[in-house]
Amino acid sequence: MSRHPEGHRDGPGETASDVKPVAPRRIAPVGRIVRPLLVALGLALALPLFGARPTVAHAASGESVETDTRLEFERHGRLVARDDWEQLLARAKATRIRVYEPYEERTVEFSALALADVLDAVYGPGWKEEQELLFTCRDGYQPTVPVARLLEHRAWLAFGRPATETFSIRKHESGEVRTVDLGPYYVVWSNLDDATIRQEGDYGWPYQVVGIDLIDRRARFPKMAPPADASAEVFAGFEAFRIHCSKCHPVNGEGGAIGPELNPAPGSGEYYDPAWLRTWIEEPAKARPKTRMPPLNPNLPDRARVVDEIVAYLTAMSAVPPAGGDAAPGNDAPGGGAGPATGARPGEG
Numbered sequence: 001m002s003r004h005p006e007g008h009r010d011g012p013g014e015t016a017s018d019v020k021p022v023a024p025r026r027i028a029p030v031g032r033i034v035r036p037l038l039v040a041l042g043l044a045l046a047l048p049l050f051g052a053r054p055t056v057a058h059a060a061s062g063e064s065v066e067t068d069t070r071l072e073f074e075r076h077g078r079l080v081a082r083d084d085w086e087q088l089l090a091r092a093k094a095t096r097i098r099v100y101e102p103y104e105e106r107t108v109e110f111s112a113l114a115l116a117d118v119l120d121a122v123y124g125p126g127w128k129e130e131q132e133l134l135f136t137c138r139d140g141y142q143p144t145v146p147v148a149r150l151l152e153h154r155a156w157l158a159f160g161r162p163a164t165e166t167f168s169i170r171k172h173e174s175g176e177v178r179t180v181d182l183g184p185y186y187v188v189w190s191n192l193d194d195a196t197i198r199q200e201g202d203y204g205w206p207y208q209v210v211g212i213d214l215i216d217r218r219a220r221f222p223k224m225a226p227p228a229d230a231s232a233e234v235f236a237g238f239e240a241f242r243i244h245c246s247k248c249h250p251v252n253g254e255g256g257a258i259g260p261e262l263n264p265a266p267g268s269g270e271y272y273d274p275a276w277l278r279t280w281i282e283e284p285a286k287a288r289p290k291t292r293m294p295p296l297n298p299n300l301p302d303r304a305r306v307v308d309e310i311v312a313y314l315t316a317m318s319a320v321p322p323a324g325g326d327a328a329p330g331n332d333a334p335g336g337g338a339g340p341a342t343g344a345r346p347g348e349g
């Protein structure tokens with residue numbers, strides 16, 4: 001990936017950290033902007049500087065409607081808080097930040113709260129002792145990020161784009177550019193001066209975030225884990241799968257809901273032909289030009305090895321008998337060599 005065109009910056013761009021939050025901009029369903037409150041308070045000047053309440057831009061009509069801004073915080077599945085935008089703003093200081101946006105592939109400015117500050121305020125400092133953060137997104141995307149990553153790098157809970165009316169991005173998907181809603185919240189990372197985060201592309205950048213849970217991975221995803229006696233390669237593949245794949249795909253019913261179940265016939269030992277799977281992971285569009293699945297991060301160090309490990313993990317999982325009897329249904333198991341069976345497909349757009 002090329003360096004960001006703006007050149008060096010001293011920090012993540014918290015230059016406007018003393019900006020006062022403005023009252024939420026109300027947008028009627030017809031797209032008419034009503035902000036009498038703002039004007040009355042004389043805060044109109046602050047609006048372009050700060051951005052506004054998360055809104056949803058409907059790609060079809062171009063109209064904006066107000067978003068449900070609630071964000072649920074859980075700890076091991078138990079509800080700790082349910083905040084709307086105003087409540088979140090009371091927990092942490094709103095800031096304008098600049099990051100290299102991995103979907104638009106350019107530097108973008110967001111209005112955001114420091115995620116660590118929000119977590120401090122919601123959970124107390126004890127969140128730092130937890131293992132992972134699980135994000136729940138409106139569209140079924142369900143990524144996890146190790147807590148350690150948050151302690152070493154700076155993550156933000158973005159809620160607006162100061163420069164634009166709507167909180168959305170232009171994303172390359174299925175060979176075309178689509179407008180994608182980001183609201184109510186988008187987790188972004190300071191990466192203009194952080195080569196590690198920059199190299200990891202969109203890992204840990206969930207949008208449409210509606211929930212955050214502090215989890216223990218073994219307790220939360222018991223059926224996704226390989227058996228204890230699996231090889232080191234399989235375990236490495238499991239780690240890689242959790243970073244790159246489980247946010248979209250379930251294995252044995254556990255994981256994201258954007259792509260299909262990847263262990264459709266547990267215990268059968270039947271699975272995707274490894275050679276086909278390797279090519280699919282590296283370049284899905286080669287097999288299906290209109291696919292919504294992105295290729296594995298092209299900038300990943302040791303990419304070929306990571307692909308092999310993921311293939312080893314999925315192959316191993318297909319041999320494991322279903323645990324508890326309620327694993328994913330076993331229809332449409334693809335035979336070796338012929339590529340995947342026709343499983344569930346997400347609709348186009």
Ligand code: HEC
Nearest residue numbers: 244245248258259260281288291292293296340341343345
């Ligand atoms: C951003 C979401 C997303 C990510 C990340 C993702 N996939 Fe997918 N994947 C999809 C979608 C959507 C489909 C269905 C694609 C289609 O029908 O064209 C799919 C399809 C597949 C299929 C074919 C399933 C079938 O039976 O048709 C396999 C195998 C697969 N993905 C494996 C992986 C692996 C392994 C990874 C991690 C390296 C991964 N995917 C990462 C969204 C994703």
